[in-house]
Amino acid sequence: MTTSTPVCGIDFGTSNSGVAIVRDGVTEMVPVEGAHTTIPSAIFFPAKGEHPLYGRAAVEAYTIHEPGRLLRSLKSILGSELIAEKTAVGGQYRSFEDILVGYVQHLKAKAEAHAGCKISRVVMGRPVHFVDDNDVVDARAEAKLGDIARRAGFKSVAFQFEPIAAALSFEHTLASDELVFIADIGGGTADFSIVQVGPARRAKPNRADDILANDGIRVGGTNLDMRLSMSAVMPHLGSHAQSIKGLDLPRWPFVDLATWHRIHTIATPKNLHTLQQILSDCAEPELFQRYLDIIRQQTGHLLAARVEQCKIDLSSVDPAAIDLNGIVDDVTVTAGKHLFETAIVHELERIAATVAATLTAAGLERSEITTLFLTGGTAAVPAVKTLLLALLPQAHAVEGDLFNSVGFGLALEAQRHFARRKAA
Ligand SMILES: Nc1ncnc2c1ncn2[C@@H]1O[C@H](COP(=O)(O)OP(=O)(O)OP(=O)(O)O)[C@@H](O)[C@H]1O
Numbered sequence: 001m002t003t004s005t006p007v008c009g010i011d012f013g014t015s016n017s018g019v020a021i022v023r024d025g026v027t028e029m030v031p032v033e034g035a036h037t038t039i040p041s042a043i044f045f046p047a048k049g050e051h052p053l054y055g056r057a058a059v060e061a062y063t064i065h066e067p068g069r070l071l072r073s074l075k076s077i078l079g080s081e082l083i084a085e086k087t088a089v090g091g092q093y094r095s096f097e098d099i100l101v102g103y104v105q106h107l108k109a110k111a112e113a114h115a116g117c118k119i120s121r122v123v124m125g126r127p128v129h130f131v132d133d134n135d136v137v138d139a140r141a142e143a144k145l146g147d148i149a150r151r152a153g154f155k156s157v158a159f160q161f162e163p164i165a166a167a168l169s170f171e172h173t174l175a176s177d178e179l180v181f182i183a184d185i186g187g188g189t190a191d192f193s194i195v196q197v198g199p200a201r202r203a204k205p206n207r208a209d210d211i212l213a214n215d216g217i218r219v220g221g222t223n224l225d226m227r228l229s230m231s232a233v234m235p236h237l238g239s240h241a242q243s244i245k246g247l248d249l250p251r252w253p254f255v256d257l258a259t260w261h262r263i264h265t266i267a268t269p270k271n272l273h274t275l276q277q278i279l280s281d282c283a284e285p286e287l288f289q290r291y292l293d294i295i296r297q298q299t300g301h302l303l304a305a306r307v308e309q310c311k312i313d314l315s316s317v318d319p320a321a322i323d324l325n326g327i328v329d330d331v332t333v334t335a336g337k338h339l340f341e342t343a344i345v346h347e348l349e350r351i352a353a354t355v356a357a358t359l360t361a362a363g364l365e366r367s368e369i370t371t372l373f374l375t376g377g378t379a380a381v382p383a384v385k386t387l388l389l390a391l392l393p394q395a396h397a398v399e400g401d402l403f404n405s406v407g408f409g410l411a412l413e414a415q416r417h418f419a420r421r422k423a424a
Pocket residue numbers: 012013014015016017075162185186187188189190220221222308311312313315375376377378379380381402403
């Protein structure tokens with residue numbers, strides 16, 4: 001089944017985004033930044049009100065200290081009140097929603113440039129749950145993402161769960177039917193689906209019967225970055241220091257600096273006043289001074305990126321250094337795999353509990369799963385992979401394209417969805 005004009009799928013990820021199109025029955029990833037088929041979900045507003053930069057260009061501008069502001073992980077605020085708030089960027093106040101409209105417009109323009117024509121129909125990916133345990137907020141987050149896509153210029157907007165999109169990508173490669181457990185562990189969420197896939201099922205107009213269960217939690221690579229930062233870096237900035245009176249320092253400054261989507265919320269005049277007070281009360285002011293320097297010099301995102309790089313390095317080496325050059329020049333930090341894996345125990349437990357809940361919802365024993373399809377960048381963390389394999393002992397693991405499976409599958413879904421609507 002083909003559609004005459006191209007349709008697209010957009011995987012708006014917490015850390016990276018991707019776009020795929022289907023035209024004349026052929027599905028392909030769109031080069032969204034140079035030849036790359038993924039783009040960091042990062043936006044940089046130069047101080048002087050020029051147009052924003054997106055992706056690697058945004059990160060680069062920030063890294064070389066161009067005056068301006070970097071925003072990252074904005075997907076994380078979709079379900080929160082923050083989405084309606086305005087923030088000072090590029091010399092004016094803009095709402096986060098408007099900023100995201102610009103981002104989706106940017107992705108749409110890339111798809112259209114590649115297709116050579118306008119594209120008005122999109123399937124947007126969404127996590128199974130934008131937030132944990134709150135269906136109302138969850139529905140609001142999806143509605144908001146729909147508004148954003150329409151305001152970006154799409155006329156028809158549909159949604160699909162990200163792990164189902166990954167299942168469609170996997171199915172695209174299959175020669176026989178399989179029952180697959182999909183684990184899509186990205187930057188912001190861990191999403192799971194159990195799906196019957198295979199060539200005989202591909203053409204079915206309605207796949208509802210093939211989907212045995214979906215579940216997900218708000219645990220992803222950015223949480224692991226936060227834990228690593230809290231364990232390995234924040235003690236050097238005073239997180240374990242006490243006040244002169246012997247009390248613990250407040251935790252929020254450290255948690256916020258270690259949390260990607262909260263970094264830009266720290267430097268308000270009110271907070272700066274409080275932070276200054278913490279410094280005056282601190283028994284080890286030389287440590288907390290480092291913290292304040294990071295806030296004043298706006299190197300918080302750089303720090304988060306260096307911690308993230310250490311986490312990625314830990315997937316293949318042990319120990320790994322956290323390069324603090326240009327952030328805290330008098331400190332060197334090395335983190336070992338053991339420290340990292342100890343720091344993320346809570347996240348691993350939550351992943352394990354959600355895998356179990358997904359199996360229960362499908363009415364399956366863990367031994368009945370024979371294929372585990374892994375996608376999302378955090379599936380590359382050895383402790384995560386080992387855990388999933390231990391939870392599904394009969395499964396053989398298929399490592400998909402960690403960064404493109406969801407986007408590609410969303411385009412397959414767009415083809416199916418819009419062809420069906422046309423036929424209806
Ligand atoms: N080799 C690696 N080892 C460990 N983590 C990695 C590796 N490569 C990427 N990551 C992590 O994967 C995450 C990004 O993955 P991905 O691009 O799949 O997320 P996303 O799709 O943007 O997020 P989500 O789907 O949760 O909204 C980041 O936290 C990144 O640090």
